[in-house]
Amino acid sequence: MSLSTSIHDIKTLVLSYHPVIVMETVEEDRVFSLLQSTALELRMPFFQWSITTGLVRVPGKSIMYGTGEPTSLLSTLHQMDTQAIFLLKDFARFATDHTVARQLREVSQRFAKNRSTLVLSGATIRLSPEIEHNVVHFHLKLPEREELRKVFNTVLHSLVSANRIEVLLDPREREELVTALSGMTLNQARQTIAFAALKDGKLSVGAIREILERKAQVIRESGLLEYFPVEDNRFQLGGFARLKSWLVRARTGFSREARELNLPAPRGILIVGVQGCGKSLAAKVIAREWKLPLVKLDAGRLFDKYIGESEKNFRKAISLAESMAPVVLWIDEIEKAMATGGGEADGGVGRRMFGSFLTWLQEKKHEVFVVATANDLSILPPELLRKGRFDEIFFVDLPNADERGAILTIHLKLRKQDPSQFDFHRLVEATEGFSGAEIEQVVIAALYRGLHLKQPLDTELLVKEISETVPLSISRREDMQKLREMSRGRFVSVN
Ligand SMILES: Nc1ncnc2c1ncn2[C@@H]1O[C@H](COP(=O)(O)OP(=O)(O)OP(=O)(O)O)[C@@H](O)[C@H]1O
Ligand SMILES: [Mg+2]
Numbered sequence: 001m002s003l004s005t006s007i008h009d010i011k012t013l014v015l016s017y018h019p020v021i022v023m024e025t026v027e028e029d030r031v032f033s034l035l036q037s038t039a040l041e042l043r044m045p046f047f048q049w050s051i052t053t054g055l056v057r058v059p060g061k062s063i064m065y066g067t068g069e070p071t072s073l074l075s076t077l078h079q080m081d082t083q084a085i086f087l088l089k090d091f092a093r094f095a096t097d098h099t100v101a102r103q104l105r106e107v108s109q110r111f112a113k114n115r116s117t118l119v120l121s122g123a124t125i126r127l128s129p130e131i132e133h134n135v136v137h138f139h140l141k142l143p144e145r146e147e148l149r150k151v152f153n154t155v156l157h158s159l160v161s162a163n164r165i166e167v168l169l170d171p172r173e174r175e176e177l178v179t180a181l182s183g184m185t186l187n188q189a190r191q192t193i194a195f196a197a198l199k200d201g202k203l204s205v206g207a208i209r210e211i212l213e214r215k216a217q218v219i220r221e222s223g224l225l226e227y228f229p230v231e232d233n234r235f236q237l238g239g240f241a242r243l244k245s246w247l248v249r250a251r252t253g254f255s256r257e258a259r260e261l262n263l264p265a266p267r268g269i270l271i272v273g274v275q276g277c278g279k280s281l282a283a284k285v286i287a288r289e290w291k292l293p294l295v296k297l298d299a300g301r302l303f304d305k306y307i308g309e310s311e312k313n314f315r316k317a318i319s320l321a322e323s324m325a326p327v328v329l330w331i332d333e334i335e336k337a338m339a340t341g342g343g344e345a346d347g348g349v350g351r352r353m354f355g356s357f358l359t360w361l362q363e364k365k366h367e368v369f370v371v372a373t374a375n376d377l378s379i380l381p382p383e384l385l386r387k388g389r390f391d392e393i394f395f396v397d398l399p400n401a402d403e404r405g406a407i408l409t410i411h412l413k414l415r416k417q418d419p420s421q422f423d424f425h426r427l428v429e430a431t432e433g434f435s436g437a438e439i440e441q442v443v444i445a446a447l448y449r450g451l452h453l454k455q456p457l458d459t460e461l462l463v464k465e466i467s468e469t470v471p472l473s474i475s476r477r478e479d480m481q482k483l484r485e486m487s488r489g490r491f492v493s494v495n
């Protein structure tokens with residue numbers, strides 16, 4: 001959301017009789033300038049309040065004495081006839097007091113009639129249900145590229161003109177650095193640039209890497225997402241020929257040429273299918289092929305016992321992911337986060353989260369490519385499977401003969417075995433109906449057995465292990481059959 005869209009949205013809220021707007025953010029400065037611009041455009045007076053200054057009219061700074069105390073502030077507001085916007089900084093914490101809470105309700109009822117608006121800002125805001133009922137939440141999006149570029153230029157300008165630093169970045173690298181700042185508040189961006197530049201008196205490409213590393217650290221500390229750096233990604237996927245060629249084509253969607261033609265970047269894919277057949281692995285491999293970092297969203301980590309906190313966590317996770325863009329966002333077992341079949345059993349959290357997810361997926365501007373995986377189609381909301389949500393929905397079945405060969409090769413090589421020493425014809429035939437995970441398990445178990453018997457791994461050992469394994473395709477034949485029937489013809493096969 002650019003600055004002008006934010007102003008537009010707040011204007012709409014003010015004009016449509018919303019007496020109390022809540023903005024939960026640490027960026028007080030941005031809230032202030034946003035409201036100032038809004039008031040200017042609406043030709044409405046603008047006031048701000050804090051416990052230390054009381055109510056002050058902006059501009060001009062004329063102080064309204066005796067308004068420092070929350071109760072006296074609210075009585076003053078109740079009596080004022082001016083139609084205006086009031087920014088109350090860190091006010092919500094006083095609303096736990098019964099008198100303040102009651103007064104706040106009365107002021108909001110009055111404001112709803114005379115079209116004045118109170119804006120409550122603060123880092124975390126918890127309101128009692130009676131007040132919550134009368135407020136609307138406005139989510140201040142993180143600064144856009146233009147805002148960050150402006151800050152970048154201002155900081156550089158002041159440091160360079162003071163002869164404090166030397167800038168060793170060409171125009172393309174400058175843009176990369178601005179990209180790296182995404183996800184930061186303006187203040188964080190300012191500090192980050194200044195710190196990187198002042199540390200050794202120059203700003204060079206090294207700074208870009210450092211910034212990315214710092215952001216990765218923030219992601220790790222958030223506890224909401226798991227981060228896989230590009231360098232560590234060595235995952236290999238056997239088979240999946242059609243998915244792989246789709247990825248090669250989709251990659252061009254991220255190119256500068258595509259951007260210049262105003263083409264939207266690819267949004268994401270959903271991979272559904274049989275257990276242990278490489279869905280999760282595919283997500284990792286996509287990031288590797290595209291040389292992008294990978295962040296994994298774990299549904300379980302989002303849920304919180306407090307009402308509203310789960311969705312807050314979800315929004316936070318999404319903006320953290322956006323801060324790493326371009327990035328692959330992997331949502332494993334999406335049905336667990338977005339299950340809507342349970343009705344109100346979970347207080348509707350799944351449904352609301354699902355709603356926010358769909359909106360975000362539809363509107364997202366950042367280059368965040370979503371790879372969602374799902375095992376259980378029956379609890380996935382059908383809206384998610386509709387055309388146009390994801391760029392494509394892929395179905396993964398048990399590997400065919402060629403794929404089993406490829407998977408065997410990967411797992412033998414990973415464990416220092418030479419594939420040419422084995423009878424692949426036999427092995428591929430014997431593993432019919434096995435998933436990739438089961439094939440991997442066979443290789444591992446046979447190697448253990450070989451170690452125990454003090455003999456090198458050979459085809460016989462593998463075949464023995466295979467014959468002792470009952471694959472899920474047999475033990476859970478019916479479930480698998482059902483999944484296949486639901487998916488065949490509807491989704492694109494990965495191979
Ligand atoms: N096509 C494949 N190529 C190479 N290895 C594979 C393949 N399929 C599965 N494997 C092996 O099996 C392991 C498990 O696969 P993965 O976790 O990706 O399956 P999944 O489809 O996500 O299963 P689940 O439904 O249980 O989450 C992988 O880590 C990998 O070692
Ligand atoms: Mg998985």
